[in-house]
Amino acid sequence: MSATVQASETVLRPPPPARGWPRERVVGTALVALWALLGIGLALYLFNAWNPALFEKYAPLYLKGVGVTLTLVALSMVIGSVLSLPIAYARMSKNRVLNALSYGYVYFFRGTPLLAQTFLIYYGLGSFRPQLEAIGLWSFFREAWYCGVLAFSLNTAAYQAEILRGAIESVSKGQWEAAAALGLSKFQTMRKVILPQALIVALRPYGNEVILMIKGSAIVAIITVYDLMGETRRAYSRTFDFQTYLWAALIYLSMVETLRNGVEWIERRITRHLKR
Amino acid sequence: MESAFWTLLSWGPDGWSRSIAYGVFVTVSLALATLPLGLLIGFLVALAKQSTEPSLRLAGNIYTTIFRGLPELLTLFLVFYGAQFGIQQVVQLFSPGTAVEINSFVAGMVALGVVFSSYASEVFLSAFRGIPVGQYEGGYSIGLNKGQTMRLVILPQLIRIALPGLANLWLALLKDTALVSVIGLSDILRQSQIAARVTKEAFLFFGVACLIYLVLAIISSFGIGAIERAVGKKEMNR
Numbered sequence: 001m002s003a004t005v006q007a008s009e010t011v012l013r014p015p016p017p018a019r020g021w022p023r024e025r026v027v028g029t030a031l032v033a034l035w036a037l038l039g040i041g042l043a044l045y046l047f048n049a050w051n052p053a054l055f056e057k058y059a060p061l062y063l064k065g066v067g068v069t070l071t072l073v074a075l076s077m078v079i080g081s082v083l084s085l086p087i088a089y090a091r092m093s094k095n096r097v098l099n100a101l102s103y104g105y106v107y108f109f110r111g112t113p114l115l116a117q118t119f120l121i122y123y124g125l126g127s128f129r130p131q132l133e134a135i136g137l138w139s140f141f142r143e144a145w146y147c148g149v150l151a152f153s154l155n156t157a158a159y160q161a162e163i164l165r166g167a168i169e170s171v172s173k174g175q176w177e178a179a180a181a182l183g184l185s186k187f188q189t190m191r192k193v194i195l196p197q198a199l200i201v202a203l204r205p206y207g208n209e210v211i212l213m214i215k216g217s218a219i220v221a222i223i224t225v226y227d228l229m230g231e232t233r234r235a236y237s238r239t240f241d242f243q244t245y246l247w248a249a250l251i252y253l254s255m256v257e258t259l260r261n262g263v264e265w266i267e268r269r270i271t272r273h274l275k276r
Numbered sequence: 277m278e279s280a281f282w283t284l285l286s287w288g289p290d291g292w293s294r295s296i297a298y299g300v301f302v303t304v305s306l307a308l309a310t311l312p313l314g315l316l317i318g319f320l321v322a323l324a325k326q327s328t329e330p331s332l333r334l335a336g337n338i339y340t341t342i343f344r345g346l347p348e349l350l351t352l353f354l355v356f357y358g359a360q361f362g363i364q365q366v367v368q369l370f371s372p373g374t375a376v377e378i379n380s381f382v383a384g385m386v387a388l389g390v391v392f393s394s395y396a397s398e399v400f401l402s403a404f405r406g407i408p409v410g411q412y413e414g415g416y417s418i419g420l421n422k423g424q425t426m427r428l429v430i431l432p433q434l435i436r437i438a439l440p441g442l443a444n445l446w447l448a449l450l451k452d453t454a455l456v457s458v459i460g461l462s463d464i465l466r467q468s469q470i471a472a473r474v475t476k477e478a479f480l481f482f483g484v485a486c487l488i489y490l491v492l493a494i495i496s497s498f499g500i501g502a503i504e505r506a507v508g509k510k511e512m513n514r
Contacts, residue, residue: 001476014312022329024327024332024455025329025331025332026331027332027417028327028330028331028335029323029331030333031331031335031411032334032338033333034335034336035335035338063449100381107490108490109487111447111451111489111490111493111494112451112486112489112490112493113451113453113454113455113465113489114451115454115455115457115465116454116465116482116486116489117486118464118480119469119478119485120479120482120483120486121399123469123478124470124472124478124479124482124483125479125482126478126479127476127477127478127479128479167399192310214347215345215346215347215348216347217347218347218348218350219349219455220437221349222349224460229349229350231352233353236357242357242361243356245350245353245354245357245358246354249350249352249354249510250348252345252346252347252350253342253346255347255348256340256344256345257345260345263336
């Protein structure tokens, strides 16, 4: 009796079936090996092409470029978020005129390339130089940097307005009614009931928008702002050394990945109370 | 003043319509040429990412991470100068002294294609997750093999789920084509840039360029609506 119990206790679960080497695994391993080879090749190339003089000359410039890129993105995001509030409000209002105006704004900025918008502001407004000089705004529109910030702010305002609208409309109507039943004013309801729920929904799109802005900001290099991309183009045109572009790629990739993981971490933290 | 604008925008020898129309042709053909490339690669990457094999998933995720994280402009330069640099190195081995020029249309197509495919793979992946396992099992149980199940059972449903996401990507692709003006391809933006430089009417021509992009977007959304109705109707008739 006791012997059988002993035996049944020592019985092990059957071993998992051997994975073998089906075609998928062969292809997958080959592809991973290819990526690894590419990575090693990149590292070897950068190691062999290592040039202290080049690094000493351009590393500070690249660092400055990263600063310019981040400043541009931060400034445009902040200005854009302020501008997006009235646009989102107009988009949700029942007033026909307001609705049409804001719809037109959003459609224009989402339907045309950011590069074309930047050109329209930087080169296009140059056509109105006499008029701009007359009202004293020419010194603003003469600078590529200000034009870049303006174009990016207007562009991101359109996207952020849509994010905000989507998030606010995702909160159910019952929340408004319940708050009204408690005697909260519309403004209080918005601030204390709707926004805290909407912002959780909006976090991920906002994170994506920042990432899109970082990637999109590379195009200000074309209107001669020396952001990271601008510095890279300058370094390449002086040295014709391809590693300049590879370094830029590594820097952009690490910025975007850091941000993406940061947003995911924040999302995990602020939705802890929703997990069951 | 008014008539001067119309002369600039006319088809005549003083007008720029002809060259801008050529730009529209280049933009649209670049976008249309990129689309099948991007869809195909995107679908294959999505297949890899939803596979049960961890190494395939890893390879697919590396692809998406890299090409979604790089700015489109930088990807374009990497392809344009990188391919030039790489091919030059190879050619130098055989015949030193020959210069290599990369076709900017092909470079643009490849760069936009990899960016499009990395986003498309995510769209396809979430569409794959929207299809219950029972559909595969049903396919196998009536004797279809893996390829047939994919083609006859999964793909028709997949396309319907993925269509809105792919439509967004198409609009983004149309806008991203503006970047190829930087590597010297005569698309809408470059043609209007030339016109602006020659005539000193920058606002007019860049405004026209923006309006053309808007019109292309509007035409696309009509086309997308028609496709969506066609796909939906097939479902209704069944």
